[in-house]
Amino acid sequence: MQWLLALETNGDPITSCRLMNIFRRKGVSIVTLAMAARTEGFSVVALVETPEHEVDHIFNFLRRVEGVENVTYYRHEPEGDASFVFIDADADSSSLARFLQTFPESKLIFGSHGKYLLEIPGDRKPSSASLDFGKQEILPFARVKSSIPQPELVAAQT
Amino acid sequence: MGRQFNGSEILLESLRRENVEVFFGLPGGVVLPLYDALYSSGIRHLLVRHEQAAAFAADGYARVTGRVGVCLGTSGPGATNLTTGLTSAMMDSIPVVALTGQVALPLIGKDAFQECDTIGISMPSTKRSFLVRSAADLPSVIHQAFKTAISGRPGPVLVDLPKSVLMESAEPTYPTTPGIAQLERIREWKDEDIERAAEMILESRRAVLYAGGGVIAANAWQELRELAELTHIPVTTTLMGLGAFPSAHPLSLGMLGMHGSYATNQSICNCDLLIGVGVRFDDRVTGRLKDFASLAKKIHIDVDPAELNKNVRVDIGLIGDARETLRALLEVLKRRLPEGKDLTPPARRQWLQRIESWRSEYPLTYDKYGHAVKPQYVIQTLSHYAAEDAIASVDVGQHQMWAAQYWEFRKPRTWLSSSGLGSMGYGFPAAMGAQLAFPNRQVIAIVGDGGFQMTLNDLATVAQYRVPVKIAIINNRSLGMVRQWQEIFFEKRYCDIDLTFSPDFAKLAESYGIRGVRVDHRTDVPDAVRDFLSDREPRLIDFWLDPAENVYPIVPPGGSLAEMVVEPPRVLVEEEEALDDLWAV
Numbered sequence: 001m002q003w004l005l006a007l008e009t010n011g012d013p014i015t016s017c018r019l020m021n022i023f024r025r026k027g028v029s030i031v032t033l034a035m036a037a038r039t040e041g042f043s044v045v046a047l048v049e050t051p052e053h054e055v056d057h058i059f060n061f062l063r064r065v066e067g068v069e070n071v072t073y074y075r076h077e078p079e080g081d082a083s084f085v086f087i088d089a090d091a092d093s094s095s096l097a098r099f100l101q102t103f104p105e106s107k108l109i110f111g112s113h114g115k116y117l118l119e120i121p122g123d124r125k126p127s128s129a130s131l132d133f134g135k136q137e138i139l140p141f142a143r144v145k146s147s148i149p150q151p152e153l154v155a156a157q158t
Numbered sequence: 159m160g161r162q163f164n165g166s167e168i169l170l171e172s173l174r175r176e177n178v179e180v181f182f183g184l185p186g187g188v189v190l191p192l193y194d195a196l197y198s199s200g201i202r203h204l205l206v207r208h209e210q211a212a213a214f215a216a217d218g219y220a221r222v223t224g225r226v227g228v229c230l231g232t233s234g235p236g237a238t239n240l241t242t243g244l245t246s247a248m249m250d251s252i253p254v255v256a257l258t259g260q261v262a263l264p265l266i267g268k269d270a271f272q273e274c275d276t277i278g279i280s281m282p283s284t285k286r287s288f289l290v291r292s293a294a295d296l297p298s299v300i301h302q303a304f305k306t307a308i309s310g311r312p313g314p315v316l317v318d319l320p321k322s323v324l325m326e327s328a329e330p331t332y333p334t335t336p337g338i339a340q341l342e343r344i345r346e347w348k349d350e351d352i353e354r355a356a357e358m359i360l361e362s363r364r365a366v367l368y369a370g371g372g373v374i375a376a377n378a379w380q381e382l383r384e385l386a387e388l389t390h391i392p393v394t395t396t397l398m399g400l401g402a403f404p405s406a407h408p409l410s411l412g413m414l415g416m417h418g419s420y421a422t423n424q425s426i427c428n429c430d431l432l433i434g435v436g437v438r439f440d441d442r443v444t445g446r447l448k449d450f451a452s453l454a455k456k457i458h459i460d461v462d463p464a465e466l467n468k469n470v471r472v473d474i475g476l477i478g479d480a481r482e483t484l485r486a487l488l489e490v491l492k493r494r495l496p497e498g499k500d501l502t503p504p505a506r507r508q509w510l511q512r513i514e515s516w517r518s519e520y521p522l523t524y525d526k527y528g529h530a531v532k533p534q535y536v537i538q539t540l541s542h543y544a545a546e547d548a549i550a551s552v553d554v555g556q557h558q559m560w561a562a563q564y565w566e567f568r569k570p571r572t573w574l575s576s577s578g579l580g581s582m583g584y585g586f587p588a589a590m591g592a593q594l595a596f597p598n599r600q601v602i603a604i605v606g607d608g609g610f611q612m613t614l615n616d617l618a619t620v621a622q623y624r625v626p627v628k629i630a631i632i633n634n635r636s637l638g639m640v641r642q643w644q645e646i647f648f649e650k651r652y653c654d655i656d657l658t659f660s661p662d663f664a665k666l667a668e669s670y671g672i673r674g675v676r677v678d679h680r681t682d683v684p685d686a687v688r689d690f691l692s693d694r695e696p697r698l699i700d701f702w703l704d705p706a707e708n709v710y711p712i713v714p715p716g717g718s719l720a721e722m723v724v725e726p727p728r729v730l731v732e733e734e735e736a737l738d739d740l741w742a743v
């Protein structure tokens with residue numbers, strides 16, 4: 001099952017090394033990953049493949065790693081309503097442009113190397129049909145848990 | 159401008175401010191400036207003979223005090239030699255700060271002499287590692303390192319110190335150090351979770367408390383005992399939790415798992431509620447996971463959220479410091495109970511009786527009548543004559559399991575064992591570290607003839623500083639635990655477990671100026687032990703014992719706790735003779 005992990009770490013590169021090592025050790029297979037440097041640290045977004053019963057443990061493991069400041073994980077929602085989309089467009093940014101035309105009020109959470117994580121405001125949740133731009137690269141997600149306190153999260157099914 | 163100090167002086171002052179009284183290490187090129195500053199500092203440093211011993215000693219110091227233990231190695235091999243000790247501390251959640259020398263900043267990454275990627279190597283073996291880039295950063299880095307090591311789930315932290323940083327001058331600003339008591343205690347549960355857990359406890363008829371190292375790390379043993387006594391729930395401990403509950407207490411079940419007693423493992427198989435406190439459902443505890451406490455609802459209290467539902471799914475997970483969480487639970491339970499009401503419903507009384515009957519059916523026992531020195535008897539005798547607050551530090555192997563089974567645990571923080579990593583060579587140097595923390599208490603290293611040979615070079619250290627550690631070698635002339643597995647699980651195809659070519663340990667000790675004796679008759683054991691414990695000098699006894707003795711009960715690897723083998727199968731005479739030949743006793 002696919003999940004999206006979004007992490008923010010401190011500025012010490014060893015924290016990012018630890019993250020990669022944790023993915024390896026915990027058997028999390030990375031489908032795609034992007035990393036960006038922020039002023040005070042790094043942001044990492046990883047689309048991963050891991051069984052449902054493991055993901056909560058991985059989230060908890062990551063959130064207590066020294067140097068990891070925030071972790072959020074999202075569940076892939078191919079059918080249901082989703083408030084987030086992950087766009088994996090490589091060098092071609094046309095799908096991002098098309099998406100923003102349909103949902104201009106979307107908030108960019110992360111963007112690097114043609115990978116974008118966007119939040120769509122609550123009143124305009126896209127249905128799977130509205131996301132069908134004829135490409136596989138726009139994936140809908142629902143936020144499950146975050147170490148940043150959030151008002152409402154979808155129930156974890158683990 | 160304020161006064162300038164060099165990095166080494168700032169480092170030592172930072173350690174002093176963290177209340178470091180002693181640390182263990184061995185010098186080398188890049189840390190020479192530090193040893194130069196140490197020459198005139200008030201901090202005590204013990205010169206070990208191998209850095210692994212420094213790391214184990216720091217771990218032993220930390221376990222008995224609950225404070226951070228400190229070790230040091232030079233760059234390159236000094237740092238790599240520390241890593242086994244750090245990995246062991248990581249597995250057992252022991253607060254250790256390791257200081258490592260590093261080549262000067264401009265040389266890092268250039269494959270300089272004795273350069274290694276210490277930060278990279280230590281990454282999976284530490285909670286966090288720091289490379290210090292300026293002497294001015296030292297006060298805050300050291301403070302953070304100590305805080306990280308001791309807070310939340312404790313563990314080792316490494317601080318890599320380039321030579322240039324140790325030499326450069328800076329004007330230090332020291333952070334104010336909050337005492338350990340002021341550290342924030344983790345608490346993520348909500349009151350209603352505690353209420354639900356209390357409800358579950360009150361409804362249960364066959365509950366068991368399963369306590370681990372987290373109880374000791376959080377100083378929660380009084381709360382554990384109060385909960386057990388209030389609810390009449392028996393307590394089993396993991397190898398890490400030994401000492402958290404007194405063995406002589408009527409509600410004590412001793413250790414569970416692979417070498418747990420019949421009654422203990424039966425109680426796990428039959429309980430209807432399992433309350434895990436500071437435990438991690440390790441495979442040596444659970445046996446086959448799907449059968450572990452399969453009839454029970456489960457409550458799990460742990461400070462580390464990643465431990466919840468990691469191996470075993472639980473009904474209620476309470477993320478929080480063990481002491482705070484148990485206190486909250488006790489408060490609710492007491493409120494729910496009218497004053498003086500007995501919390502022992504008939505069902506629970508029946509449960510305790512059932513456990514008692516399992517205990518009498520298959521008690522932990524061994525042959526007490528032959529001439530041979532039995533290891534269990536040695537442990538019992540040591541425990542019997544040891545002071546109330548004596549500290550036992552074990553190595554890894556059969557003797558470790560016999561000690562876990564037969565030592566009488568009276569107090570917490572008196573049991574040192576490399577439990578998660580199971581690193582041979584741990585017992586003796588850890589005892590040395592504990593002895594430095596408590597110079598006036600008895601510290602007994604109970605070691606195997608195999609493991610002792612991994613770190614016995616530090617006999618020189620205890621001799622040099624007259625560290626009065628008592629070393630009891632449980633000498634079976636073999637890698638006993640491996641021999642036992644080859645005997646039971648590999649059809650007696652004994653391969654490379656023979657340690658007959660070992661030194662005469664008593665004579666070896668004498669060569670270091672330490673009194674040593676060999677004891678090879680059962681009847682000599684009590685006198686020898688009394689004499690051994692009678693003075694304040696390092697001493698060694700080489701207990702020369704029955705080499706064929708095995709640890710029972712045993713749960714075969716991959717088996718469920720219900721499948722434990724309680725007693726040794728009867729040995730045929732010819733096979734006994736074959737063994738005699740093998741070890742030429």
Ligand SMILES: Cc1ncc(C[n+]2csc(CCOP(=O)(O)OP(=O)(O)O)c2C)c(N)n1
Nearest residue numbers: 555556557580582606607608609637638639
């Ligand atoms: C560093 C290390 N190497 C190998 C092992 C595997 N091992 C576990 S127990 C054991 C035998 C230990 O022999 P000894 O110290 O004589 O203790 P005994 O089992 O005989 O009591 C071995 C080799 C280990 N735990 N640690």
Ligand SMILES: [Mg+2]
Nearest residue numbers: 606607636638
């Ligand atoms: Mg042995």
